[in-house]
Amino acid sequence: MTHLPDTAILEVNGLAKQFNLHAQGEVVPSCSGVNLAAYPGQLAALTGPTGAGKSSVLKCIYRTYLPGSGTLNFRTADGRVMDLARISEQDMLRLRRSDIGFVTQFLHCVPRRPAEEVVAEPLILRDVEAGEALAQARTLLARLNVPERLWRLPPATFSGGEKQRVNLARGLIAKPRLLLLDEPTASLDKATTGRVIELLQEFKRAGVAMIAIFHDPDLVAALADAEHRLAPPQPLTRKTSALETQ
Amino acid sequence: MNPILEVKGLTRIHGTECPACLDLTGPEHDTNLCPACGSIVAAANVSFSLQPGEILGIMGESGSGKSTVVKTLYFDQAPSRGSAVFRDSDHKQELFSLNSAEQRWLRNHRFGMVYQNPNLGLNFGISAGGNIAERLLMNDLNHYGDIRRRAGELLTRTDVMVSRMDESPKQFSGGMQQRVQIAKALATRPPLLLLDEVTTGLDLSVQARILDLILEIQHELGTAMIVVTHDLGVIRLLASRTLVMKYGRVIESGLTDQILEDPQHAYTQQLVASTL
Numbered sequence: 001m002t003h004l005p006d007t008a009i010l011e012v013n014g015l016a017k018q019f020n021l022h023a024q025g026e027v028v029p030s031c032s033g034v035n036l037a038a039y040p041g042q043l044a045a046l047t048g049p050t051g052a053g054k055s056s057v058l059k060c061i062y063r064t065y066l067p068g069s070g071t072l073n074f075r076t077a078d079g080r081v082m083d084l085a086r087i088s089e090q091d092m093l094r095l096r097r098s099d100i101g102f103v104t105q106f107l108h109c110v111p112r113r114p115a116e117e118v119v120a121e122p123l124i125l126r127d128v129e130a131g132e133a134l135a136q137a138r139t140l141l142a143r144l145n146v147p148e149r150l151w152r153l154p155p156a157t158f159s160g161g162e163k164q165r166v167n168l169a170r171g172l173i174a175k176p177r178l179l180l181l182d183e184p185t186a187s188l189d190k191a192t193t194g195r196v197i198e199l200l201q202e203f204k205r206a207g208v209a210m211i212a213i214f215h216d217p218d219l220v221a222a223l224a225d226a227e228h229r230l231a232p233p234q235p236l237t238r239k240t241s242a243l244e245t246q
Numbered sequence: 247m248n249p250i251l252e253v254k255g256l257t258r259i260h261g262t263e264c265p266a267c268l269d270l271t272g273p274e275h276d277t278n279l280c281p282a283c284g285s286i287v288a289a290a291n292v293s294f295s296l297q298p299g300e301i302l303g304i305m306g307e308s309g310s311g312k313s314t315v316v317k318t319l320y321f322d323q324a325p326s327r328g329s330a331v332f333r334d335s336d337h338k339q340e341l342f343s344l345n346s347a348e349q350r351w352l353r354n355h356r357f358g359m360v361y362q363n364p365n366l367g368l369n370f371g372i373s374a375g376g377n378i379a380e381r382l383l384m385n386d387l388n389h390y391g392d393i394r395r396r397a398g399e400l401l402t403r404t405d406v407m408v409s410r411m412d413e414s415p416k417q418f419s420g421g422m423q424q425r426v427q428i429a430k431a432l433a434t435r436p437p438l439l440l441l442d443e444v445t446t447g448l449d450l451s452v453q454a455r456i457l458d459l460i461l462e463i464q465h466e467l468g469t470a471m472i473v474v475t476h477d478l479g480v481i482r483l484l485a486s487r488t489l490v491m492k493y494g495r496v497i498e499s500g501l502t503d504q505i506l507e508d509p510q511h512a513y514t515q516q517l518v519a520s521t522l
Binding site: 089 | 511
């Protein structure tokens, strides 16, 4: 059995990611040497300069990016430990449905669906009855200050802040065991940001583990139990192209 | 959960085939035409599994072999080699070792296929309702009234006006023809649905309605699907996992968001970079 501190839900060790761009003959480094742990009921903040690979860390945990090296040991609800870098695609899809949530800066959802259905979807995927899922979606939309007249409309025409609130509601509704947050309040006004802080504090009390990127240092101060500062990116390594060797 | 379908080493070569066929073709040779014997390697060593209710995308350009994969699974073409195990409840069958009567039975009862070209999936000599009735009759529904009612239900479900069920689909628009094909494919509530470029060549608004319909069906019936397309938007919308094919080979596979955001193979990177 792989090593994982008893209390942690996720432990990242030596994570590095780089992009090998074949057409340009370049290797673009992203994060490297990242070590961090996530604990139930606590929020770990990822900080560091632009380009340090903060979003890449979250995307590697969610497997939207293939981790380059390192281990990402995750503890399931029944106590098994699995390395997210190495588990099967099917296992990762299962974890996404049941354990790991991701709120990105942008709303990616099935078009032409009403906002309340977009928000309810994660619950429906977990076999919650449709009426109950919609009721919970509406409660959450109301808490996040999304005007009721928008609930039956597809989010495509919503403002940036409204879309972001729909996105947050969808990420929060199923109360995942591990929640990844990438600048979830970037385009929200002060009042709504306050409601988000309230919600995330409730999540902490409910035992949800979180790893978050906040653009606002006040949010880090208000919510973070630990801060992981990522080092600035390494310079580019360029492969010699055919043209240059001629 | 056990996969509903497990494909291993699926290979389809058109022509005489020589020992060099697989070595001298593929992405690294930039061709699927064997220089030694002139055979076409349409698909080589394609392997994947499909879970019940899952939508798997197969993406690639024309000639990559993506349609060949679904056509062999639907018995339109015989593979040169390989196996495909279909698990229906607890009953396991290796598709390519079945006799033609058994294959026909599966095709008519347990599999559904929607072709890019409605000509292949529909009989234009009979009415839209008749096309569906044909499939219902094969499934031992014999009462005229029952058949007509069920055909009407299926057409309503796929947004085809029931008032037009007695017309030949020849007179329908492209989008309507695809919806009749989908209604026909669904008539037997098959656990496996194969979709070959079903939205290619349709207007964007018509495409959107067909894609919505496909998602609704997956949601309502839990149908497992293989979606073949060259359209990254279709893959992004429908598929949880994706295979990328080129010159008959699977060059990359993974979770769909990973394939689109962190493609590993030079060809996939180029494909993703080419989207508008």
